């Protein structure tokens with residue numbers, strides 16, 4: 001059983017020692033103790049409260065249907081990866097294809113059966129190289145990103161940080177998830193419906209232009225606020241379905 005962790009993934013005792021005098025930490029701890037999803041998380045033994053957000057997203061958009069290869073960005077402590085590995089094994093038709101979940105985070109991730117992990121900062125090219133080499137030439141069906149920089153409290157700066165992380169996830173997804181392809185071009189594990197990108201962002205005017213970029217690259221871009229996401233938080237998720245970038249490197253690879 002992992003020790004109960006604070007939102008920075010530090011055991012709660014250490015977290016308390018550092019944040020002892022802060023009023024905001026008292027408010028946070030009080031809210032944690034009342035939060036139904038925190039309670040559920042500890043009774044169900046899930047690694048994170050965030051896992052419920054991905055379960056809600058998947059319930060609505062069926063992101064793992066037909067998927068074999070999933071990349072989880074900002075994966076520590078591993079709640080989303082646990083959900084992904086269970087879901088792709090449950091929903092895979094006739095056990096086809098080789099399932100993989102690759103988790104990436106700046107922080108170490110305790111081992112999860114069926115999940116490969118890479119420790120690195122996703123804002124630097126070295127981490128992309130490690131991930132690409134681990135993929136060994138296969139394309140990615142679903143990219144999920146719950147990446148979140150430490151919150152500064154400055155709404156503009158936090159949104160800029162969130163946008164940088166979203167851009168990094170989108171850049172990777174554009175290159176490595178398959179585009180929508182016509183039936184006569186053959187299939188891949190996404191059955192030609194194109195890959196999916198799910199990513200967290202914080203609501204802010206700087207996101208509007210980025211949303212337009214996403215809309216040019218995907219057939220459908222949905223904005224989703226899970227019930228398990230705290231109402232006072234500006235956190236939202238882009239759920240981008242049907243990548244239509246027909247010139248992506250993965251598409252080229254699929255048709256060679």
Ligand SMILES: C[S@@+](CC[C@H](N)C(=O)[O-])C[C@H]1O[C@@H](n2cnc3c(N)ncnc32)[C@H](O)[C@@H]1O
Pocket residue numbers: 009047048049050051073074075076077078079080081104105106107120121122123146147148149150165
């Ligand atoms: C909200 S937590 C993710 C929780 C995770 N989805 C789960 O269910 O366990 C956000 C994560 O993003 C990671 N992160 C933030 N910036 C990152 C970066 N530049 N590269 C990789 N990971 C990053 C943090 O280390 C943190 O673990």
